Amino acid sequence: MLKKHPIITFIFFGFILFLISNRLDELRVYQGATVAVYAIGIASLILLIGYSGQVSLGHGAFLAIGGFAAALARIHFDAPIWLTFVVAVLAAAIGGALLGLAAARLSGPYLAGTTLALAIGLPSIANQFSIFGGEQGISFDIGLPPASLGEDFTQYKWFFWISWTVALITLYWLRNILNSRYGRGWRAVRSNDVAAELAGIHVGRNKVLAFTISAGLAGLAGALLAMTISLASPGVFPLALSFSLATGAVLSGVTTLGGIMIGSVTLVAIPEIALAIANRYGSETITTNLPGLLVSALLILTVLFVPNGPVEQMHAKRAKRGHSSHSPVEISVRVGSKTWSTKK
């Protein structure tokens, strides 16, 4: 039944999360909400890097667009929560489409450089216009949880519920999109764009579309991130956030959504581990700076030992033993006696 109706699985997963949220203490609930935010952010990168073969080192910029758009919609138009998220997605998607037009002409290190520049430059733009509140930023207050949920219902639990509801819906939608014609198109482009084009796939259009959707999702993650800390400011979306997301995507395995929880839980868990280490061996100054080191070390180790991510690695092992035939989508084109194929 689960195989045939993935939506039931998602609902089941959501129900388990709901039960968990009632059992955990507030700090864990807060961290749980952050996991959901990272999950969406990482998913947007996986779509971009793993499926369409475009690299972004500056995805934090789209999170920033989403976060600010949501906060502005809330402040100036008193938009309801769900609408602020829609605004965030649209604003970031527009930004993504514009960059995507340029990105489709770039590849490899040039594209990485361009996105990186965006992540560095965008916060300065926010500093130039007082509507964005300068370094202090603007507050994003979604208000107290509905009174009907009871007196003991904490703000963090409210964040947790919202984040996970949005995350599950998003991942479900993304899973479907990636298994659709578009997903196959993107994978074909990634594997071999000449073959894809010969098969009738419009490479440029596909790349721009992937960039737009990815940016929109990143904007959604940005709005949720701003929500969990009640603030949109340049400091909320530092360059380090972009790198963390990229690391999370690599840890998760960029070619499949399956490992997404690995990356997002790791990103939230690393500061915890750093704290445990620092408590035993060092001081507070280490605690804040150790996570960066751990993230980088983990990134290097992942690239060295499980370049496609743990989930893909598992599939590969199974395939070797002959259990499964997990393989990328294959497109072959025959012209006369010659065959082009996306299969490596």
Add this chain to the structure above:
Amino acid sequence: MIRINRRKLITTSAVLAIAALTVATVPAQALNPQMADPGITASTIKLGVTSPLTGIASPGYNKIPGAMKAYFDYVNTNGGVNGRKITLVSKDDQYIPTTAVAKANELILRDKVFALVGTLGTASTKALTASTQLSKRGIPSLFVNTGWSGFADKKAYPTTFSILPSYQMEAKIMAKYVKETYAGKKIAIIYQDDDFGRDALAGFKTAGLTFDTYIPYASGSQALPATGAGWISKLKTAGAEVTVLFGVTSASTAALANAYGAGFKTQWVLGSVGGDATTIAATNKAYVPLLFGAKGFSFAPAPTDTTDEYIKLFQSIYATAQPTQTFDNNVVAGMSNAFLAVQALKAAGANLTRAGLIKAIETKGSTFASPFLTPLGYSSTSHVGATGYWVGTYGPTGALTPDGGKYTVYTTDSGTGPVVLSTYTRPAMPAKGL
């Protein structure tokens, strides 16, 4: 193949999520309204601070938690407060609001501190107050290190108390000084175009001081070389004889260095936030002497003033606790923070609760002993600490000393009240400074 992939996706995700979240679970604590507030036992009080210990804003500020701890340790060795020893949990937020929120969460939810004390920075303090919902939880946030007048809004920040005078107060006092001292001269202002600077502009307006030239800058842009050079060329064109700078120290650094480079002379009048020699020295030690001759404002006794009984005490405590560090105004700020916190905890009595602590500051706060040379403004309607400033001149080492050899203190409010010469005489320090 997609089928298998999907099943894997689902099971892996679910298993990992559940495992990660449940393994980390600690048993949920039963909520009991009769229970004492967290962070307090018969023999201990746990306080928490988050401030920049590393990162770009840390020079100078990173001394504050150490200074606080030094004073708390001093109090502990002298018997503590009502028999309770104070422990301070210090976190590093790197001056990044997101990190400040995460650290405040750790302090409140993991370390279970009784109260926050001395959090630093307007943006960080705003973010953590909103996100951790200090007011709903009733957690006191003692003596935040920011002068943003928004924190005086008791409705929005019912559990937050500031220690600095508000930026509006400072601007009104600066305005009075500038109008009286530099009448008839061409006056310009460089200010930070955000809550901080606009707060000051409102104060200047109230005090009736208009400038011949206004130069706003966006927070963050002062780090760009072109910004500082741009200010100086504008000042030159305007022929500014006196320049008020209401910004952060990095902006003062940019202004002083560029004016020196361009050979431009003006009488600098620096706001209290923007004249920290330790921060300037962190950029370039050679810039510190450029402060020489600039006017500055402060409400605490000068760190170099060894005739002051508080400074003498603080110096001796700090010399024992941190023998390798220099004693400067950041240390005075940290010690004052801790000193006031101890006064507040004492006033709240042996039967200490969070609500009781807030009540004690509101009802008795204005009579607390304090190292400051101005009255304390705490009351049931005001959560602002110091209420005035004295004017001084920076020496070649970046030390601010009072003009005329004695502290002439002006006091005012954040509203339309007049700026008056303070008649406040600071009461003698409690025995042993406890």
